[in-house]
Amino acid sequence: MGEILLKNAWVIDPISGINGEMMDIAMDGGRIVEYVSDKADVIDAEGFLTLPGGIDSHTHTSGTKVNFGRYMSPEDMRAGRTPKKGAMHVTSGYSVPTTYGNSYKYSALGYTSLVEGAMAPLEARHTHEEFAFTPLQDSFANVLFDGNWGMLGAIEEGDIKRAAAIIAWTISAVKGFAVKLTNPGGTEAWGFGKNVSCINQTMPRFDITPTEIIRSAIEANELLHLPHSVHLHCNNLGTPGNYTCTLGTFDIVPDLNDTRQTLYATHVQFHSYGGSGWSDFCSKSEPIAQKVNMRPQIVIDMGQVMFGRTTTMTADGPMEFNLYRLHHDKWSNHDVELETGSGIIPVNYRKKNLVNSIMWAIGLELALLVENPWQCLLATDNPNGAPFVKYPEVIALLMSKKYRDAEFATVHQDTGKRVPLPAIDRELTWHDIAVMTRAGQARALGITGVGKGYLLPGAEADIAVYPIRVDDIDPAQQYEEVIKGFSQTEYTIKRGRVVSRRGDALVHGENTTFWVKPNVPSEYDMTHDERFKEHFERYYSIRMSNYPVQEEYLHRNYCIRTETDLSTTHD
Amino acid sequence: MKVTITLWDRDNPLIPVEAEMITPDAFFSGEEIIIAVGNRHMRLDGIADIHIEGEASSAAEVAIEIRGDSARFKRVGEMMTAGSITIEGDIGMHCGNFMSGGSIEILGSADGWLGREMKGGEIICHGDAGDYCGAGYRGGRKGMRGGSIEVVGSVGDFACEHIAGGEVIIRGNTGDYPCAEMKGGTVIILGDCSRVCANMSAGTCYVYGYADEMIPTFERIGCVDRDGLQLHHFRGDVANRGHGDLYVARYGYLS
Ligand SMILES: [Zn+2]
Numbered sequence: 001m002g003e004i005l006l007k008n009a010w011v012i013d014p015i016s017g018i019n020g021e022m023m024d025i026a027m028d029g030g031r032i033v034e035y036v037s038d039k040a041d042v043i044d045a046e047g048f049l050t051l052p053g054g055i056d057s058h059t060h061t062s063g064t065k066v067n068f069g070r071y072m073s074p075e076d077m078r079a080g081r082t083p084k085k086g087a088m089h090v091t092s093g094y095s096v097p098t099t100y101g102n103s104y105k106y107s108a109l110g111y112t113s114l115v116e117g118a119m120a121p122l123e124a125r126h127t128h129e130e131f132a133f134t135p136l137q138d139s140f141a142n143v144l145f146d147g148n149w150g151m152l153g154a155i156e157e158g159d160i161k162r163a164a165a166i167i168a169w170t171i172s173a174v175k176g177f178a179v180k181l182t183n184p185g186g187t188e189a190w191g192f193g194k195n196v197s198c199i200n201q202t203m204p205r206f207d208i209t210p211t212e213i214i215r216s217a218i219e220a221n222e223l224l225h226l227p228h229s230v231h232l233h234c235n236n237l238g239t240p241g242n243y244t245c246t247l248g249t250f251d252i253v254p255d256l257n258d259t260r261q262t263l264y265a266t267h268v269q270f271h272s273y274g275g276s277g278w279s280d281f282c283s284k285s286e287p288i289a290q291k292v293n294m295r296p297q298i299v300i301d302m303g304q305v306m307f308g309r310t311t312t313m314t315a316d317g318p319m320e321f322n323l324y325r326l327h328h329d330k331w332s333n334h335d336v337e338l339e340t341g342s343g344i345i346p347v348n349y350r351k352k353n354l355v356n357s358i359m360w361a362i363g364l365e366l367a368l369l370v371e372n373p374w375q376c377l378l379a380t381d382n383p384n385g386a387p388f389v390k391y392p393e394v395i396a397l398l399m400s401k402k403y404r405d406a407e408f409a410t411v412h413q414d415t416g417k418r419v420p421l422p423a424i425d426r427e428l429t430w431h432d433i434a435v436m437t438r439a440g441q442a443r444a445l446g447i448t449g450v451g452k453g454y455l456l457p458g459a460e461a462d463i464a465v466y467p468i469r470v471d472d473i474d475p476a477q478q479y480e481e482v483i484k485g486f487s488q489t490e491y492t493i494k495r496g497r498v499v500s501r502r503g504d505a506l507v508h509g510e511n512t513t514f515w516v517k518p519n520v521p522s523e524y525d526m527t528h529d530e531r532f533k534e535h536f537e538r539y540y541s542i543r544m545s546n547y548p549v550q551e552e553y554l555h556r557n558y559c560i561r562t563e564t565d566l567s568t569t570h571d
Numbered sequence: 572m573k574v575t576i577t578l579w580d581r582d583n584p585l586i587p588v589e590a591e592m593i594t595p596d597a598f599f600s601g602e603e604i605i606i607a608v609g610n611r612h613m614r615l616d617g618i619a620d621i622h623i624e625g626e627a628s629s630a631a632e633v634a635i636e637i638r639g640d641s642a643r644f645k646r647v648g649e650m651m652t653a654g655s656i657t658i659e660g661d662i663g664m665h666c667g668n669f670m671s672g673g674s675i676e677i678l679g680s681a682d683g684w685l686g687r688e689m690k691g692g693e694i695i696c697h698g699d700a701g702d703y704c705g706a707g708y709r710g711g712r713k714g715m716r717g718g719s720i721e722v723v724g725s726v727g728d729f730a731c732e733h734i735a736g737g738e739v740i741i742r743g744n745t746g747d748y749p750c751a752e753m754k755g756g757t758v759i760i761l762g763d764c765s766r767v768c769a770n771m772s773a774g775t776c777y778v779y780g781y782a783d784e785m786i787p788t789f790e791r792i793g794c795v796d797r798d799g800l801q802l803h804h805f806r807g808d809v810a811n812r813g814h815g816d817l818y819v820a821r822y823g824y825l826s
Binding site: 073074075076078329 | 708709710711712
C-alpha cells in the first residue's frame with residue numbers, strides 16, 4: 001500500500017465526468033492522491049481501458065443461504081475446481097463457489113466491492129465470517145426486513161418513527177448496510193403456507209398490505225438518512241402477468257431524496273412478465289422501462305438470465321416452492337424466526353425452452369430500453385439469473401446488435417413473437433457500461449462519500465485495468481474481443497495494491513466490511529425500549545443481549561454514521 | 572495386445588493411488604501412463620512392472636491384467652470404451668466410473684462406487700462390492716445408465732442409488748437403501764436387503780430374499796410367479812408419484 005503511479009491509463013470515470021482521457025493515476029496509503037514521489041512503483045497501463053473498481057450492487061456470495069446452496073449441490077462444487085497456485089487457495093464451485101472462488105473470480109473481472117443482496121439478520125454472523133474470507137472485495141450486506149415482526153407491528157400501528165427505530169437498532173446490531181424487502185408480506189405469509197397476490201392484499205397476521213410495508217420502509221429509510229435507498233425484490237417474482245404488480249409498485253414510490261433514487265428495485269427481469277399463464281408468457285419490458293424512464297426516483301438492476309446451469313436462492317420462500325413444483329428437483333426451504341425465510345433450487349436455463357429464452361431477452365431489453373444507464377444497472381442477481389462470470393458476455397450483448405442477433409438465432413424459435421428484442425437497435429457505449437457496472441452502483445448505494453466508484457484524489461484506490469484499447473476495437477462488430485477484454489483484467493488494484501493480475505490473485509486481505517449506524521436519539525433507542533425487549537425475549541430463540549454482532553467479530557470494518565430525523569424536538 | 576501390470580509391494584500400501592489412466596484406451600493410444608500416489612504424480616512404471624505383448628488395432632483388442640495389491644488403486648477403467656481389464660486381487664474405489672464399453676473382471680472384492688454412472692460395458696466382481704455400487708455421485712441426478720454389473724458376493728449401502736438404466740445382479744445381500752431414487756433399469760437382489768427402492772420413480776427391482784423395513788408408501792398390486800418363486804408385486808414410490816415395479820419374495824415393515 002505504498003506509493004504507486006499508474007501511467008498511461010485510458011480512463012472512463014463517469015462520476016468525475018471523465019470519458020476517455022489518457023491519464024496517470026497516483027496512489028498512496030490506499031487512496032488516490034494528487035501526486036507521488038519518484039520512489040513510487042510505476043505500473044504502465046499501456047493505454048488500456050481503466051475504470052474504477054467494479055461494484056456489484058446485488059449478488060449472493062456470502063451467508064447461510066449461499067452456503068446451503070453449496071452443500072445441497074455437491075455436483076456444482078465439482079464443476080469449478082482450481083488447484084492452489086501462488087497466493088491462491090484451492091477453490092471449487094461454479095454457480096456457488098467457495099468464498100475464495102468468488103473472490104478470485106470477481107477480482108479477475110475487476111470487481112472490488114460486493115453487496116450481499118439478502119442477509120437474514122439472525123444469521124448475520126455467518127455472513128460476516130464469509131465476508132472475512134472474501135479477501136479481495138469490500139463487503140456490504142442488505143438486511144432483510146420483509147418479515148420483521150417488530151417493524152411490521154410498528155407499521156400496523158402507523159408509527160413510522162418506531163419502525164425506523166427498529167430498523168436502526170437491527171441494522172447496526174447485525175452490522176448491515178441497507179434495508180432489503182423481499183416479497184414484502186409474502187415471505188412472512190409463507191410461514192403460514194400462504195403468499196400475497198400483489199401489493200394491495202392484506203397479509204396474514206398483520207393487518208397491512210405490501211403497499212404499506214414498502215411505503216413505510218421507504219419513509220423510515222429516509223428518516224434514518226441511510227446511504228442506500230430501500231432495496232426491493234417486488235412481490236410475485238417469476239409469475240406470468242406480474243408486470244402489472246411491478247408497475248403498481250413503482251407508482252407508489254415517492255421522490256424523497258435529492259442525491260439518489262428513493263427505491264432500488266432489484267432483478268426486474270424476473271418482474272416484467274406478461275401473459276396469463278406459461279402458454280402465453282411474454283415480455284413486458286417496454287411498459288416497465290417506460291415507467292422507469294418517467295420516474296427518476298427509481299433505479300433498477302437487470303437480473304439478466306444467461307443460459308446454462310445455476311442455482312437460484314432467495315428469501316422469497318413461496319416463489320422457490322413454485323419453482324420446485326415446476327422442476328421437481330432438489331429444494332431447500334428455510335424459515336428465520338421473526339424475520340424472513342428462504343428457498344433454494346438448482347436450475348438449468350435452456351435455449352430450447354421458450355420461457356427461458358424470453359427471460360433472457362427481457363433482461364437485455366430492460367437495459368436497452370431504460371434511457372438513462374444510471375437507472376438500470378448490470379447484474380444477474382448472481383447466481384439466480386446466471387453466475388457473475390457471465391458479466392462479460394452480458395456487456396458484449398448490450399454493446400453489439402450483431403451479437404444479439406447471432407444469439408437470438410439460436411434461442412427457441414417462437415421467442416420472436418413474444419419479445420421486442422429483435423427490433424431494438426441500441427448499442428451501449430463504453431461509458432454506458434462504466435456507469436452500469438460501477439459508477440451507477442456507487443451512486444445508487446450512496447457510497448461515493450466513502451470513496452467508491454470514481455478515480456479523483458480522495459477516492460479509494462480501487463481500479464480495474466482491462467486489456468482493451470478502445471480506439472482499436474469496434475464493440476459492435478468485435479464482440480468476441482469485448483468478452484475477452486472484460487473477462488480478465490490486466491491489473492485489478494484494491495486499496496492501492498495490485499491484487500489480481502491477468503486472472504491470478506496475488507495477495508490476500510485488507511478487505512473491509514462497511515456497515516451503518518444511524519445516530520438515534522435515546523427515546524428511539526430500542527436497547528432500552530421495554531416493549532421491544534419483552535417482544536424479543538418472548539419470541540426469539542436467543543437473548544437480545546446475544547443478538548448483536550460485536551464489532552470485534554468483524555475483521556477490518558468501517559462504520560458509516562448517519563444523522564436521523566427521529567428527534568421528537570423536530571416535530 | 573496383452574498388458575500385464577505387476578504392482579510392486581509399497582512401503583505404505585494404505586496411500587491411495589489415483590489410476591484413472593489404467594484403461595485399454597490409454598494403452599492403445601500409447602500415451603504415458605501417469606498416476607498420483609497420494610499427492611505425488613509419477614509414471615506407472617515407477618511402482619509397477621509393465622509387460623506388453625502383441626499389437627492392437629483398436630482399444631477393443633487391449634486386455635489389461637493387474638496383479639499385486641491394487642486394493643487402494645482408484646478409478647481403474649474410468650471412461651473406458653472398449654477392451655478388458657482383469658484384476659487378480661481387490662480393487663479400490665470408483666472402478667469403472669463412467670465406462671461405456673468393454674469389460675472389467677475383479678477376482679477379489681471392489682471398494683465403493685463400483686461402476687458409478689456407467690453407460691455401457693460389463694463389470695463382474697467375484698467378491699463383495701462396497702457402498703454405492705452402480706450409483707450416481709454426490710448430488711448427481713442419475714446413477715448407472717446402461718451396461719451390466721454382477722456382484723457374486725454382497726454389496727454395501729445405497730447400491731444402485733439413482734440408477735437410470737442397465738442391469739445389476741447382486742447374488743448376495745445388500746446393505747441399507749438399495750435402489751434409492753431409482754429412475755430406470757433392472758436390479759436383481761438374490762439375498763436380503765432393507766429399505767429397498769425408497770423414492771423410486773421408475774425401473775424394476777427384484778428381491779429374492781427378505782426385504783426388511785419396506786417403505787410404507789408402496790402400493791401392493793398382487794402376486795407374480797418368477798423362476799418358480801412367488802413374488803409380491805408393489806408399485807411406487809407413491810410419495811414420489813413413482814410408477815416403479817418392486818417384486819419381493821418376503822418382506823416386513825418396521826414395527
Ligand atoms: Zn437476489
